[in-house]
Amino acid sequence: MRRSSALGRVLGNGSAKHGVDHWWGQRITAMALVPLGVWFGVSLLLLPRFDYATLTQWINHGWNAVLLVTLILVIAQHSYLGVRVVVEDYVHPPGVRMVTLLVLQFAHVLIAVMGVLAVLKVALGNATFGDSV
Amino acid sequence: MLERSRPLSPFLHYRWQYTNTLSILHRASGILLTYGFGLLVYWLTALANGPEAYTRASRVLSHPSFKVLLALGLLAFAYHLCNGIRHLLWDAGFGLERREARRSGWAVVMATVLIVVLVGCVVFLGSGDVS
Numbered sequence: 001m002r003r004s005s006a007l008g009r010v011l012g013n014g015s016a017k018h019g020v021d022h023w024w025g026q027r028i029t030a031m032a033l034v035p036l037g038v039w040f041g042v043s044l045l046l047l048p049r050f051d052y053a054t055l056t057q058w059i060n061h062g063w064n065a066v067l068l069v070t071l072i073l074v075i076a077q078h079s080y081l082g083v084r085v086v087v088e089d090y091v092h093p094p095g096v097r098m099v100t101l102l103v104l105q106f107a108h109v110l111i112a113v114m115g116v117l118a119v120l121k122v123a124l125g126n127a128t129f130g131d132s133v
Numbered sequence: 134m135l136e137r138s139r140p141l142s143p144f145l146h147y148r149w150q151y152t153n154t155l156s157i158l159h160r161a162s163g164i165l166l167t168y169g170f171g172l173l174v175y176w177l178t179a180l181a182n183g184p185e186a187y188t189r190a191s192r193v194l195s196h197p198s199f200k201v202l203l204a205l206g207l208l209a210f211a212y213h214l215c216n217g218i219r220h221l222l223w224d225a226g227f228g229l230e231r232r233e234a235r236r237s238g239w240a241v242v243m244a245t246v247l248i249v250v251l252v253g254c255v256v257f258l259g260s261g262d263v264s
Binding site for chain 2: 027030050052056072075076082083086111112115118122125
């Protein structure tokens, strides 16, 4: 059954087919964060110390840099989608809401880029390619 | 006058019960973890900036107030992870009956406490040196 008006149909109004993007994105990132979060937590717990040498070694070991960069990107996405819903629920004035959302989005991108760059710097700075640890 | 006739937001008239408590805690822990994300990146950036910068950051992070914050972060992480899995199972269509939801709610609380206690034991009794 078509519920749109004749004019609406001509103008192409209606669903943009992106209605569930936010919901779905939140779930996909959540699914990814279950194993990634457990991996990160367990890895930190298994470290004997938290000094500079131990941590740089850990990042340079095996898949750790790859997983850490993935973790940062997925957290940024999940976190932004999450706080966005909270802002949309509780911040009502349209202007304030839009500015808050923009600031949050910029902050999330900035922090994610900083995090990725930091991991890359550690991983590439002491690069020992071909020289397995 | 128009405002008056509109339906109220759920939090203004729903009876307080375990469902909305767990739901609010999911949001609260999520917001806390967003700050935790910033802290994680601060820590990684210090690591990337070399041994001196890392030592300085470790000194900041091992300040008692930050230790409390990290403990809260662990609590938030454990809860958000467990309750997040519960939400994902709901989305997949499992455990939606009232009895099951109540039971899984309890399971989440138990698992959270268990994780926090276990990790707490490993961190504070294990090495004793967090920096």
